[in-house]
Amino acid sequence: MGRNDRASFGSKLGVILASAGSAVGLGNIWRFPFETGNHGGAAFILVYIGCVLLMGIPIMIAEFVIGRRSRANTARAYQILAPGTHWRWVGRMGVLAGFLILSYYSVVAGWTLEFIGEAATNSFAGKTADGFIAAFNSFTGHPWRPALWLVVFLLATHFIVVRGIEKGIERASKIMMPMLLLLLLILAVCSVSLPGAGKGIEFLLRPDFSKVNGDVLLGAMGQAFYSLSLGMGCLCTYASYFRNDTNLPKTAFSVGCIDTAVAVLAGIIIFPAAFSVGIQPDAGPSLLFITLPNVFQQAFGGLPVVAVVLSVMFYVLLALAALTSTISLHEVVTAYLHEEFSMTRNRAAWLVTGGCIVLGIVCSLSLGIGKEYTLFGMTLFDLFDFVTAKIMLPAGGLFISLFAGWYLDKKILWEEISNRGTLKVSVYRILVFILKFVSPVAIAGIFINELGLLK
Ligand code: TRP
Numbered sequence: 001m002g003r004n005d006r007a008s009f010g011s012k013l014g015v016i017l018a019s020a021g022s023a024v025g026l027g028n029i030w031r032f033p034f035e036t037g038n039h040g041g042a043a044f045i046l047v048y049i050g051c052v053l054l055m056g057i058p059i060m061i062a063e064f065v066i067g068r069r070s071r072a073n074t075a076r077a078y079q080i081l082a083p084g085t086h087w088r089w090v091g092r093m094g095v096l097a098g099f100l101i102l103s104y105y106s107v108v109a110g111w112t113l114e115f116i117g118e119a120a121t122n123s124f125a126g127k128t129a130d131g132f133i134a135a136f137n138s139f140t141g142h143p144w145r146p147a148l149w150l151v152v153f154l155l156a157t158h159f160i161v162v163r164g165i166e167k168g169i170e171r172a173s174k175i176m177m178p179m180l181l182l183l184l185l186i187l188a189v190c191s192v193s194l195p196g197a198g199k200g201i202e203f204l205l206r207p208d209f210s211k212v213n214g215d216v217l218l219g220a221m222g223q224a225f226y227s228l229s230l231g232m233g234c235l236c237t238y239a240s241y242f243r244n245d246t247n248l249p250k251t252a253f254s255v256g257c258i259d260t261a262v263a264v265l266a267g268i269i270i271f272p273a274a275f276s277v278g279i280q281p282d283a284g285p286s287l288l289f290i291t292l293p294n295v296f297q298q299a300f301g302g303l304p305v306v307a308v309v310l311s312v313m314f315y316v317l318l319a320l321a322a323l324t325s326t327i328s329l330h331e332v333v334t335a336y337l338h339e340e341f342s343m344t345r346n347r348a349a350w351l352v353t354g355g356c357i358v359l360g361i362v363c364s365l366s367l368g369i370g371k372e373y374t375l376f377g378m379t380l381f382d383l384f385d386f387v388t389a390k391i392m393l394p395a396g397g398l399f400i401s402l403f404a405g406w407y408l409d410k411k412i413l414w415e416e417i418s419n420r421g422t423l424k425v426s427v428y429r430i431l432v433f434i435l436k437f438v439s440p441v442a443i444a445g446i447f448i449n450e451l452g453l454l455k
Helices: 012-023 026-038 042-070 074-081 088-120 129-140 145-163 165-192 198-205 214-227 234-239 248-277 284-300 304-340 345-365 380-407 410-417 428-450
Strands: none
Touching (some): 012 165, 012 234, 012 304, 042 234, 088 304, 088 380, 165 304, 198 248, 214 428, 284 304, 345 380
């Protein structure tokens, strides 16, 4: 395909919503609360917001620049902007990270489908906290149910990706994002007014900085990259479909704000509810799936119809939010295979879907019947999460920052950021400074600290 006849997004709102659709997903609503819970609450959230501002948004702008300038998949992008250099490995590592994330992410996305069914049949009614925990464990330990949902979810992703950019991705995002936000607001109000919710609010708002250590820093940094879909060329690939008049800094800022708002809102829903029913905030990946049914049950137990309608709506929207994220992950790998190995888009997409189904099923089984098999003390599921979120994405972010800050011609950087001089960008100098020094030093510092090299 020539460089000028690639598909593109149809409107400015479509650009923001599709990027926000990629960013907002299980990372915000499922992963953010459990990472916050594992790392002690309020202080983690503040460190997280710092990471979004100092690394997330600047690196997102850098990815946008690389993608729109090159108008190619993420591996080719570096070959176009830095021919004959090793920078293309940054793109390739990103494609691999995308494939790994998509595999285990689809497992959790599949869980949301099971929960739509549970919500619709009102099976949350009358359960206690222990009952929810037991039900969740028996579901994830089931030999084939989670695998079945995973396959359904990956096939849904597959067919949207095959339909292409404007029709599939853009249209889907435009409807779903605003609905999700509205429902989250309603749930936040419900959760905060549960009996005993105060402790959860305190957990979210009163920072204890004595708890901030290397793990907290690494966790917050990893979460920022994960939640903003950064460090692996995902938004870079989307930006290759942006229009020439898309305002890159403004889009990045909007996406960063929407994404952070959704994550914080998810925290406001989960923690008051968890404390209210006595579920530990560090319950890990199961946190969302055992606290939320409780919120529905406690807040609306007396009104079964309301409980069913709201909970079904919630899980449907959660599944859709996950879908706009899996689409973006899938698209990175599909665009790479399609453009680099001259296969049809259809065939490339099938390869990705097939590979992820196999790897996803293995991840899913590693939480159930394969629990005893661990590597570095982690199940395969946890290992994939750790390696991608806490190593590959920040490392990718580090290289992207260095690429845009040091390697890339400043003329190109300026042209893309200011749309060839037609935009006034007051933050340009600060941005270059952050990309050159602040984010690379911060990321490298957190890595070095975590490896224990400073001790
Ligand atoms: N950001 C998405 C979420 O929060 C997940 C995701 C999509 C992602 N694309 C990504 C994570 C690229 C890392 C990199 O759910």
